[in-house]
Amino acid sequence: MDLGISGKKALVCASSKGLGFGCAAALAHAGVDLTMCARNEKQLLAAAKNIRKFGVSVKIVVCDITTETGIERVLESIPNPDILINNAGGPPPGTWQDWTNEHFLSAINANMLTPIKLIQSVLPSMIKKKWGRIVNITSGAVKAPIPALGLSNSARAGLTGFVAGVSRQVAKDGVCINNVLPGVHDTDRIKAFDETSARDLNITVGEARKIKAASIPVGHYGKSEDFGNTCAFLCSQHAAFIIGQNLVVDGGAINATI
Numbered sequence: 001m002d003l004g005i006s007g008k009k010a011l012v013c014a015s016s017k018g019l020g021f022g023c024a025a026a027l028a029h030a031g032v033d034l035t036m037c038a039r040n041e042k043q044l045l046a047a048a049k050n051i052r053k054f055g056v057s058v059k060i061v062v063c064d065i066t067t068e069t070g071i072e073r074v075l076e077s078i079p080n081p082d083i084l085i086n087n088a089g090g091p092p093p094g095t096w097q098d099w100t101n102e103h104f105l106s107a108i109n110a111n112m113l114t115p116i117k118l119i120q121s122v123l124p125s126m127i128k129k130k131w132g133r134i135v136n137i138t139s140g141a142v143k144a145p146i147p148a149l150g151l152s153n154s155a156r157a158g159l160t161g162f163v164a165g166v167s168r169q170v171a172k173d174g175v176c177i178n179n180v181l182p183g184v185h186d187t188d189r190i191k192a193f194d195e196t197s198a199r200d201l202n203i204t205v206g207e208a209r210k211i212k213a214a215s216i217p218v219g220h221y222g223k224s225e226d227f228g229n230t231c232a233f234l235c236s237q238h239a240a241f242i243i244g245q246n247l248v249v250d251g252g253a254i255n256a257t258i
C-alpha cells in the first residue's frame with residue numbers, strides 16, 4: 001500500500017533501537033526524511049546508516065530527549081516536521097512503597113511532559129500547513145495497569161488524557177494525533193525484564209521468555225518492524241479519519257471486549 005507520505009519530514013524520538021527504530025524504518029520505507037535521536041552516539045550512527053539504505057535523508061541528534069536542551073536541539077534539526085513520533089525510555093520497575101516524589105517527577109517528565117512539550121512545539125506549523133501526524137508510543141499499561149510499572153501507569157495516563165482533548169481540537173486542521181500502546185515486543189528493554197524474571201524465579205532467560213510468550217494469545221513476542229508499520233499507517237494519508245485513539249498492539253494480551 002502506498003502510504004502517500006513520501007517526501008514528508010518526520011521527527012522520530014528515541015529511535016536508535018527498539019520500537020522507535022521500527023517506526024523510523026517504516027517511515028523511511030514510505031519515503032519520509034527523518035531526524036532521529038538517542039543518547040548513545042555510536043548506536044545512533046549505526047541506526048542512521050541502516051535507515052539511509054531506504055534512500056531518504058536522515059539527520060541525527062545525540063541528546064537526552066527528556067531535557068530542555070534535547071528538545072531544543074531536535075527541533076533545531078527539524079523545525080517544522082510533518083510527522084512527530086514521541087518516544088523515550090520507560091521508567092524502571094519497582095513497588096508502590098518505594099516510589100518517591102522524585103521518581104514520579106522523573107517519570108512524568110519523560111513520559112508525559114516531554115511528549116506534551118514536543119506536541120505543543122510542532123502543532124502551530126502543522127495547523128498552518130493543514131496537515132500533520134503525531135503518534136505517541138505509550139504502553140499497554142495505559143489500558144491494563146502493570147503493577148511493577150506504576151510510574152509508567154501514572155505518567156502515561158496523564159499524556160493519554162492530554163491527547164484525548166487536544167487531538168479533537170486540532171482534528172479540523174488536518175492534524176491526527178493518536179497513541180499506540182505496545183504489549184511485549186522483542187526489544188532490549190524487554191530482554192532486561194526477562195533477565196530480572198529469570199533471576200527472581202531461578203530459571204534461565206530462555207525459560208522466562210517462554211513463559212511470557214505463552215501468556216500472549218499469539219504465542220510470541222511482537223516485532224519492532226511490525227510495530228513500526230502500524231505507526232507508519234497512522235502517519236499515512238489513509239489515517240486521516242483516525243483521531244485521539246489508543247491502539248493496542250499486544251498480540252491479544254489484554255483480555256478485554258473493547
Ligand code: NAP
Nearest residue numbers: 014016017018019038039040065089090184185187188189
Ligand atoms: P529500547 O529497546 O530500550 O530502546 C529505547 C530507545 O530509546 C533507544 O534507542 C534509546 O537509546 C532511546 N532512548 C531511551 N531514553 C532516551 C532519552 N532519554 N533520550 C533519547 N533517547 C532515548 O526500548 P523499547 O522497548 O523500544 O521501548 C520504547 C518505549 O516503549 C519505552 O518507553 C517503553 O517503556 C515502551 N514500551 C515498550 C514495550 C516493549 O515491549 N518493548 C512495551 C510497552 C511499552 P539511548 O539509550 O542511546 O538513548
